Amino acid sequence: MSEQTRTTAPAVASTTHEAPRIVTRTGPGKFFADTGAVFTREILLVLRDPFTLIFSLLQPLIFLGLFGPLLTGTFGGGFGGPGGEGLTTGETLQWFVPGVIVMISLFGTSMTGSNLLYEIMTGSYERVLATPLDRSAILVGRALKEFAPLLVQGLLIAVVCIPFGFTFHVVPALVGLVLLGIFGIGVGAFSHALALAAKNREWLFWGVQQSLLFPLLILSGMMLPLEAGPSWMQTAAKFNPLTYMVDAERVLFAGTFDDPAVLWGVVAAAATCAVGVAVGIRSTRRTV
Amino acid sequence: MIRARGLTKTFSRRKEVVEAVKGIDVDVAEGELVAFLGPNGAGKSTTLRMLTSLLEPTAGEAQVAGYDVVAHPAQVRARLGFIGQGNGGGFSYKVVDELHNQGRFYGLAPAVYRERAADLMAALELSGLEKRAVQSLSGGQRRRLDVALGLMNHPPLLFLDEPTTGLDPHSRANLWEHITAMRERYGMTVVLTTHYLDEADSMAERVVVIDHGEIIADAAPGVLKHEHADDALTLVVSGGDEPAVRAAVPDGFGEVVVFPHDPSTGSGGPDGLRVRVATARGADALPGVIEAFRLAGLTTTSASVRQASLDDVFLNLTGRSLREEAAA
Numbered sequence: 001m002s003e004q005t006r007t008t009a010p011a012v013a014s015t016t017h018e019a020p021r022i023v024t025r026t027g028p029g030k031f032f033a034d035t036g037a038v039f040t041r042e043i044l045l046v047l048r049d050p051f052t053l054i055f056s057l058l059q060p061l062i063f064l065g066l067f068g069p070l071l072t073g074t075f076g077g078g079f080g081g082p083g084g085e086g087l088t089t090g091e092t093l094q095w096f097v098p099g100v101i102v103m104i105s106l107f108g109t110s111m112t113g114s115n116l117l118y119e120i121m122t123g124s125y126e127r128v129l130a131t132p133l134d135r136s137a138i139l140v141g142r143a144l145k146e147f148a149p150l151l152v153q154g155l156l157i158a159v160v161c162i163p164f165g166f167t168f169h170v171v172p173a174l175v176g177l178v179l180l181g182i183f184g185i186g187v188g189a190f191s192h193a194l195a196l197a198a199k200n201r202e203w204l205f206w207g208v209q210q211s212l213l214f215p216l217l218i219l220s221g222m223m224l225p226l227e228a229g230p231s232w233m234q235t236a237a238k239f240n241p242l243t244y245m246v247d248a249e250r251v252l253f254a255g256t257f258d259d260p261a262v263l264w265g266v267v268a269a270a271a272t273c274a275v276g277v278a279v280g281i282r283s284t285r286r287t288v
Numbered sequence: 289m290i291r292a293r294g295l296t297k298t299f300s301r302r303k304e305v306v307e308a309v310k311g312i313d314v315d316v317a318e319g320e321l322v323a324f325l326g327p328n329g330a331g332k333s334t335t336l337r338m339l340t341s342l343l344e345p346t347a348g349e350a351q352v353a354g355y356d357v358v359a360h361p362a363q364v365r366a367r368l369g370f371i372g373q374g375n376g377g378g379f380s381y382k383v384v385d386e387l388h389n390q391g392r393f394y395g396l397a398p399a400v401y402r403e404r405a406a407d408l409m410a411a412l413e414l415s416g417l418e419k420r421a422v423q424s425l426s427g428g429q430r431r432r433l434d435v436a437l438g439l440m441n442h443p444p445l446l447f448l449d450e451p452t453t454g455l456d457p458h459s460r461a462n463l464w465e466h467i468t469a470m471r472e473r474y475g476m477t478v479v480l481t482t483h484y485l486d487e488a489d490s491m492a493e494r495v496v497v498i499d500h501g502e503i504i505a506d507a508a509p510g511v512l513k514h515e516h517a518d519d520a521l522t523l524v525v526s527g528g529d530e531p532a533v534r535a536a537v538p539d540g541f542g543e544v545v546v547f548p549h550d551p552s553t554g555s556g557g558p559d560g561l562r563v564r565v566a567t568a569r570g571a572d573a574l575p576g577v578i579e580a581f582r583l584a585g586l587t588t589t590s591a592s593v594r595q596a597s598l599d600d601v602f603l604n605l606t607g608r609s610l611r612e613e614a615a616a
Contacts, residue, residue: 022441024366025395037392041378044385123374124386127437129342130370131393132362285344 024132034134038141042115043148053149060104060153061160067223068096090165097161098176098249099222101154105180105187106217106242108146110209112188113195116142120199129284139280143188147181154180158253169255176252183245183269186276193276193283220246244268289445289477290316290339294348297334308334310501311348316479318444321471323492324481325598327610331501332481333373336449339479340370353445366394369438369446369476373453376434377422383409383433384418387440394441401440408436411473412466428459432466439470446471448480452487464491485598485610497602504605509598517600518542519570524549524590525581526560533563536584538576542566560589570595 025033046053071092119125128138154177158168191209198204217223219233220242226234237243248265256262297309309331316322324332337343339352341361350357353367377386384405391401409415412432422430431451438446451467452460468491471478482488488495489509497505497512505512525533530546537544545564567573570593578588602610 022366022443023395024363033395034393037389037395040392041381041385041389044389045378045380048382048385119378121374122379123372124376124378126342126372126374127370127376127390127434128393130340130365130368130372131390131441132366132395133393134362 031134031137034137035141035144038128038133038138039144039148042142042145045115046145046149056149057153057156060100060157064097064100064157064161067100068093071096088165090167093161093164093166094254095250097157097166098253099246101150101157101177101253102180102220102242102246102249103217103222104153105147105150105184106213108150109143109184109187110191110213112142112146113191113193113198113205113209116192116195117198117202117205120195135281135284136277138284139189139192139277140185142192143185144181146188147184150180150184151177167255169253172252172255172257175257176249179248179252179265179269180245182273183241186269186272186274189273189276189280193280196283216240216242219243222246241268241272289318289320290314290350290352290479292339292348292350295335295338295345295350296347297331297338297343298346308501309338309345312498312501312503314496314503314506316477318477319475320494321478321492322480322494322496323488324479324496324498325483325485325488325602325610326481326498327483327608330498332498333449334501335498336447336479336481340368340447341365342370366441367443367445369441369443371434371438371446371448371451373450375422375430376437377425377430379421379423381422382419383414383422383425386422386433387436390437390440396440404440404442405436408439411470412436427455428462431455431459431463435463435466435470439474442474443476444474445477445479448478450481450483452482452484460487483610485602489598495598497598497605499602499606505601512598512601513596514568516604517596518566518568519573519596520594521563521565521567521570521574521577522590522592522594523563523565523577523581523588524560525563525586525588528561528584528586530561532584533561533581533586536581536586537563537565538580541573541577 068089116125119128154173158166158173162168194208195205198208219226219237219240221227221237222242226237244261244264245268247261248268251259251261252265292312292314295309295312295314296307299306299308312331312335314335324335326332334343338345339350339357341352341357341364344358352364355363355367357364377383381389387405387408388398388401391398391404394401396404409418412435414429414432414436417425417429422433425433438448446467448467452463455463464487467478470476480492493508495505495507495509495512496503505516507515528536533546534544543564543566546561549560549562565573565577574591574593578591581588599609599611602608
């Protein structure tokens with residue numbers, strides 16, 4: 001009897017004590033696995049909160065529903081934009097929808113840092129940093145979470161607009177969304193760096209984010225055509241990476257791949273992503 | 289488990305260079321329970337963050353759990369648990385989700401992290417709170433969740449940064465019970481920072497006293513108190529004046545202070561003198577002092593021994609009281 005307990009006791013102890021205790025991922029697979037783990041954590045918040053999800057899906061539709069008719073009404077007669085004279089609702093949408101999609105992507109990804117601010121304050125960011133996660137995976141995973149709903153929103157907007165004369169070119173539009181995703185990772189990483197720089201001063205984050213957001217939006221020709229504006233605005237727009245994104249998205253949503261605007265969009269997205277992630281990683285390493 | 293040499297961290301804030309940690313050498317052997325004790329801003333947390341690879345040292349080097357913190361930070365982090373000053377669990381998350389997330393961060397397979405999460409929740413009295421949001425938990429529950437999160441990778445080395453700050457005495461005792469049990473269970477080396485003297489005194493097997501970014505003492509609490517502080521004997525005596533009392537104190541004792549006795553303090557008779565005598569081993573010395581007084585014709589009406597505390601140690605080493613700084 002006592003013999004038996006003696007033999008089983010160490011066995012039980014060794015299963016809880018030993019085991020391959022430490023698991024370490026290595027190699028290029030680590031980045032993707034880590035990004036997946038970070039993304040999973042972030043997206044759980046969205047999935048666990050269906051009301052926020054529903055409202056975030058409806059928001060751009062409401063915007064489109066209110067702003068679109070106004071745009072058609074105002075510029076329907078003598079539209080100074082791409083189509084020239086007398087645009088139909090369908091043509092206005094064709095011009096306007098890609099802009100709205102870029103806009104919601106910018107809103108979403110530029111807020112990546114706001115959740116981070118809260119997590120820096122409560123301490124959970126520090127806990128995440130103390131795990132073996134790849135630093136760039138933390139950035140990319142978080143930015144992708146802001147971008148993921150956009151895929152759904154973008155598709156929803158496009159489908160809803162079809163009855164009003166919008167032509168939905170599925171494959172080029174999807175390519176456009178992927179391009180926006182790459183751009184969004186860069187914006188998300190910038191937002192991440194901004195939150196780290198602002199840490200514990202929430203107002204600073206929002207102040208900078210808001211003051212950058214609107215000039216960028218307007219100077220990209222996203223909501224109103226820049227052709228109607230003064231020449232300094234058009235010059236300024238040339239230095240705004242968002243301009244190239246908007247132009248590329250318009251071309252792609254029109255169903256065209258074969259246009260230099262697409263190439264410029266790719267360049268703008270890749271550059272924003274590379275610089276953003278570099279800045280983000282640098283500030284992640286420096287700020288604890 | 290830990291070997292650090294010349295560990296240094298300087299921060300520059302607005303052209304002003306602050307030397308937070310000034311070339312610390314410290315070794316921690318496997319299985320030890322070590323407390324870094326010091327006032328706020330002494331460099332305890334900065335040291336801990338360098339040892340956990342969260343902060344890159346300005347100079348010096350450290351091997352933690354077999355790896356260099358600068359060259360292989362991910363390997364170091366995979367082998368340690370870190371419980372920071374804040375709450376590890378994201379406030380909007382459900383308890384069980386965060387534990388599973390933590391498992392994924394450490395690259396564990398789903399079956400493994402599910403089992404570990406359930407196991408740790410049971411061990412840390414978190415069962416039944418699985419679906420609760422972290423922000424709805426009490427302070428003690430949140431802290432236990434922090435411990436559970438820190439143990440998801442079953443680390444051989446656990447760091448705790450001010451683990452019980454802000455908890456009520458009951459929760460503090462409860463948390464310590466759990467930390468001690470988990471240490472036993474996983475055979476962990478534990479390193480913590482604290483500015484609670486009693487906590488360092490009662491829990492740690494070794495206390496490293498840090499002040500102004502430097503280690504000023506490093507030993508078991510009992511040894512520190514013996515070497516750097518004295519017990520204090522307080523006696524109320526009658527039947528003699530101050531010179532007589534001073535003369536009656538045997539040789540080999542430290543500072544002797546004599547002042548008039550105030551009966552309203554409760555002990556001793558209505559008249560007499562209060563005598564405070566410093567000595568290394570108070571309890572052993574007290575009977576001898578009373579006997580010496582008796583032989584000198586003095587009557588001892590009250591006697592007490594106050595044991596040296598780590599605060600006395602800190603006071604003697606730095607000239608400042610840690611207790612006052614903690615309260616300030």
